[in-house]
Every structure is written in C-alpha cells, then in structure tokens.
Amino acid sequence: MPLRSPRVFARPERAFPAGGRKRWVPLSGAALPWALAAVFFALYTALSVRLHQRLLTTGYDLGIFEQAVRAYAHGHLPVSALKGPHYNLLGDHFSPVLATLAPFYRLFPSPLTLLVAQAALLAVAVVPLSRWAHRAHGRAAALVVGIGHGLSWGIASAVGFDFHAVCFAVPLLAFAVTALGNGRPRAAAAWALPLLLVKEDLGFTVMLIGCLIAWRGSRRLGLSTAVAGLAGSLLEMFVLIPAFNPGNGYAYSGSVADGGRGGTGALGLLHLPVDLITPETKVITLLTLLAPTAFMALRSPLILLVLPTIGWRFLSDNQAYWGTGHHYSAVLIPIVFGAFVHSLGRWAPGTSPQDLRTLRSGLAISGAVTLLLVPGFPLARLADPVTWRAAPRAAAAHRVLDRIPDGATVAASNRLVPQLTDRCTVTLFGFRGIPLTADWIVVDTTDPMGFPLSARDEAHALDRARAEGFRTVTRDDGFLLLRRSPPDGEALR
Structure with missing residues (x-):
C-alpha cells in the first residue's frame, strides 16, 4: 500500500486461528x-x-x-x-x-x-x-x-x-x-x-x-x-x-x-x-x-x-x-x-x-x-534469589532512621532519602549549591553510592559538619546518624 494513501493506517480487523483467518475477534x-x-x-x-x-x-x-x-x-x-x-x-x-x-x-x-x-x-x-x-x-x-x-x-x-x-x-x-x-x-x-x-x-x-x-x-x-x-x-x-x-x-x-x-x-x-x-x-x-x-x-x-x-x-x-x-x-x-x-x-x-x-x-x-x-x-x-532475601543491612538502616523524629529536617545519603521523604523534609547530603541547614545528617559510610560525593569527599564533609556543631547520635552497621547540637538544656534523643 503506498505511503501517501489516505488509508495508510487503516486495516481491516482480522485474526488467523488454526482454521484460517476470519473477520471477527473471538470473545x-x-x-x-x-x-x-x-x-x-x-x-x-x-x-x-x-x-x-x-x-x-x-x-x-x-x-x-x-x-x-x-x-x-x-x-x-x-x-x-x-x-x-x-x-x-x-x-x-x-x-x-x-x-x-x-x-x-x-x-x-x-x-x-x-x-x-x-x-x-x-x-x-x-x-x-x-x-x-x-x-x-x-x-x-x-x-x-x-x-x-x-x-x-x-x-x-x-x-x-x-x-x-x-x-x-x-x-x-x-x-x-x-x-x-x-x-x-x-x-x-x-x-x-x-x-x-x-x-x-x-x-x-x-x-x-x-x-x-x-x-x-x-x-x-x-x-x-x-x-x-x-x-x-x-x-x-x-x-x-x-x-x-x-x-x-x-x-x-x-x-x-x-x-x-x-x-x-x-x-x-x-x-x-x-x-x-x-x-x-x-x-x-x-x-x-x-x-x-x-x-x-x-x-x-x-x-x-x-x-x-x-x-x-x-x-x-x-x-x-x-x-x-x-x-x-x-x-x-x-x-x-x-x-x-x-x-x-x-x-x-x-x-x-x-x-x-x-x-x-x-x-x-x-x-x-x-x-x-x-x-x-x-x-x-x-x-535472582537475592532479590527475595532480606537485605542484610536494611534492619540496621531502619533502626538508625527510626531515631529521627517525624517532621525533622534531614540531610541524607541518596539511597536513604526515599526512606524518609514521607515524614521528613529531606535534602541530599553534600549536594552542590544547597547549604547544610538540616538538623540531622544520616549517611551510609560502608556502601557509599558515590553521588553526589565520593567516599573521600563525603568523609571530609562529615568532618566539616562536626566542626559546625553536629554530634554523633548513633552508628550501626556503617549507618551514621548525626544531630546538630541542641540548645542548652535539651538532651540528645
């Protein structure tokens, strides 16, 4: 059928079961x-x-x-x-x-x-x-x-x-x-x-x-x-x-x-x-x-x-x-x-x-x-059987994330972000051009993704955060949670 034909797209309905083609589609x-x-x-x-x-x-x-x-x-x-x-x-x-x-x-x-x-x-x-x-x-x-x-x-x-x-x-x-x-x-x-x-x-x-x-x-x-x-x-x-x-x-x-x-x-x-x-x-x-x-x-x-x-x-x-x-x-x-x-x-x-x-x-x-x-x-x-097994570090990750209260502001590793976005205000830790205004930082130091920071740059960023007043709350199986120093008289959670 020539391409310029006005019926170039139109085709009759047809099927071809074993007995030959017919015009009506089976129910x-x-x-x-x-x-x-x-x-x-x-x-x-x-x-x-x-x-x-x-x-x-x-x-x-x-x-x-x-x-x-x-x-x-x-x-x-x-x-x-x-x-x-x-x-x-x-x-x-x-x-x-x-x-x-x-x-x-x-x-x-x-x-x-x-x-x-x-x-x-x-x-x-x-x-x-x-x-x-x-x-x-x-x-x-x-x-x-x-x-x-x-x-x-x-x-x-x-x-x-x-x-x-x-x-x-x-x-x-x-x-x-x-x-x-x-x-x-x-x-x-x-x-x-x-x-x-x-x-x-x-x-x-x-x-x-x-x-x-x-x-x-x-x-x-x-x-x-x-x-x-x-x-x-x-x-x-x-x-x-x-x-x-x-x-x-x-x-x-x-x-x-x-x-x-x-x-x-x-x-x-x-x-x-x-x-x-x-x-x-x-x-x-x-x-x-x-x-x-x-x-x-x-x-x-x-x-x-x-x-x-x-x-x-x-x-x-x-x-x-x-x-x-x-x-x-x-x-x-x-x-x-x-x-x-x-x-x-x-x-x-x-x-x-x-x-x-x-x-x-x-x-x-x-x-x-x-x-x-x-x-x-x-x-x-x-x-892949691995897909259906429990992630070996997932439990540790959630133990750490559960320490963060609902409604908190958090700077997190890329893979930890979607574990928090339904209940917190989350930014990506170390992302260029975004100031660190969060009260909490949570990162995976054992298996860093390399985005937006390399493992080495992430370590330097954590050192700078500590210098700015962040203190370690907990560390569990490579997941590190830090909190900005609270006002006087308020204890770390």
Whole structure:
C-alpha cells in the first residue's frame, strides 16, 4: 500500500486461528490484553517494591517526585527540597500531571504509592497495542506484541530505576498510536494532547502526531493538533518553566545546544548527522530499540514519532541520555511496537501462504529477541534469589532512621532519602549549591553510592559538619546518624 494513501493506517480487523483467518475477534480475545496487563502490573510492582525494601531506590528521582506529590497532596505547589530551598519542580520539568497522584498519596503517604502507580500506568500500555495486534493479526500477534512490550528493555529500565513522571506518557502514547494506526484521528488527538502535561519536550511528539493525522486526511484536526503540540512545548520551555524558575530559565536547553561536536553555524549543521550516531553508544541504543521488531517497525510511518525524543537525547552533552539505562527510552517503546503492529500488515497484507509465513517469521524473531534481551535488564532481577532475601543491612538502616523524629529536617545519603521523604523534609547530603541547614545528617559510610560525593569527599564533609556543631547520635552497621547540637538544656534523643 503506498505511503501517501489516505488509508495508510487503516486495516481491516482480522485474526488467523488454526482454521484460517476470519473477520471477527473471538470473545475471549477481549480478556487477553487485560490479563497481560495484570501480569505485568504484578511483575513491575514486585520489582519496584523489593528494590525499595532493599534500599536500592534513591532520592534522585524517587525522593524528588515524592516531595512534589506530597506537596500537591497538602494543597501546595510541587516544591522539592532535594532540588534546592523552596525549589518548585514546575521550574525544572513541566509535569503538572503528578497532581493526579495527590489523592492516592493523601490516603497512602508512602513512596510505594508512586511506585505502584507507575507499575499500573506502564502495565496498562500493553492493552491497546495487544488488542490492536489481536484484531489485525490474531492471537499469536497479540501475545508477541503484548509480551514484547511488557518485557521490553525500555520499560524494564524505567521500572528498575525509581519513579519518573514519564510513566504517564507511556499509556497515552500507546492509546494514541493505536488510534492513529486504526484510522481514528479524533481519538489519536485526544490521547496525544495530555502529553503536554507530562513533560515539556513531548509537545514535539504531539506535533508529529498532528502531522500524521493531517497527512492521513483530517487536515484541520491534524494541523490544530500539530500547532498545539509545538506551541505547548515552546510555551512551557520558554515561558512557564522560567516563570517558576526565575533566574535560571529552562535549564536543559544548553545541554542540547552544546551537545553537537561540530560547532555552530553551517559547520554544526553539516556535522549533525554524525553527532546523532556517534559515539557508538547511540548506535547500540538504536539497534536495541529496533531489534525486537525485527527492524520491521522502520516500514511504518508511525516510527517517525520517535524522532523528537531520539533527537534531543542524542544531541545532548549528557552521556546518560545516550544509552539504554534509566527511564529515558520508556516513551519510545509504545511507538516502536505500534509501528511494528502496523508494519506487519504491510509486510503480509493478504492471506496467502507466503504472507502467513512472513507474518509468523516476524513474530518469531520479535519474540526471540525480546527474550534474549531480558537478562540484561532489571526485570531479570525477579529471577535472582537475592532479590527475595532480606537485605542484610536494611534492619540496621531502619533502626538508625527510626531515631529521627517525624517532621525533622534531614540531610541524607541518596539511597536513604526515599526512606524518609514521607515524614521528613529531606535534602541530599553534600549536594552542590544547597547549604547544610538540616538538623540531622544520616549517611551510609560502608556502601557509599558515590553521588553526589565520593567516599573521600563525603568523609571530609562529615568532618566539616562536626566542626559546625553536629554530634554523633548513633552508628550501626556503617549507618551514621548525626544531630546538630541542641540548645542548652535539651538532651540528645
């Protein structure tokens, strides 16, 4: 089917059980996507909770987002002490969607509330994609697409690294891509526009969704969506975020502007293609992204939706953006698998034996690559017996943390921060630019994380704190608790 056809995304509903293809989806097929979502919700929740219980979550990012949600839950703007005194997170990333978690946090004030919510949001993204695959290509396709998305390295990396607001974008993109692929432009626009409330750069993805809607034939709706996406991102980056963060503007624009190594002007533009594929980490990320679709996703115009996220990441000077870690690739996964579902119909448009073989080969390769990649990413920890054992030092950590009263101001090690953010005002001990105003300090001297201070610098910082009047309250299995000298007549707790 030619790419310029106005029906490029539309496909008849079809399935191919053993007796041949038929037009109507079996009733049992409606339950399959939700069953997959339930399984992945359980897996994601189990991993997230165990990581937190084993003291493997961090202040950056779980603690930061908990402070924001906690502020929303009490009717305040999303201030995070971890980012700085009275720092409004709307001046860092524009993610007002976090306020939707406030009622749940008010009922269950715990970092686990954020982790469980993230697990649910990521899991539900398999529903529209596997349902589309079932209608278009049958039960086998639904299983491969649903399991492939659920076990994908991008989603696994997000689950294995704390919490981030982009978890809201994953189901929104899954529903938007599915609607777009099934020729429902109004639904695609409706699912896409809320991305503007998730993160400021996602407006560029909305813009491309609008362009695809317009190209398919709904020009007024598509152009309106595209303009809203572009204008929304520009408004957030250059008006709203600077308004909430006076003096600093949009902090991330410089990293992208300086990321290209070819310089500025015409030379920089000529060097741009090279910057997008060097160093080799970027190529590895691209290959890992496309391999689970047997590279068939490249045949669908839906794959164009990855360009804004890939672009800002690969042009940034922050090397953490280039690889497969953290949450950065989670938003790409529903796009890639949506393009995969659409491309299956382009590779095998009919019911001939050759088309069936092509379809089954694509699904087989996709499933095999997905399974081969699982051991290299965080979901594999669920099969590690260590994950299910009690952390050897967790009990000692909680004995020390229990000495800190509710409502106290605390400067803590990165891994200890999210153990306290539900009941204390917490900053990151030794973080640059943030003065030490806390009354309590708690650090892990046995297994320091190395962020924001090296073990040596942390020891020097502790010596300076003692010189400023902090005194040791307790030390237990390497966890050190200090308190600022209390006023005369008040005993140390």
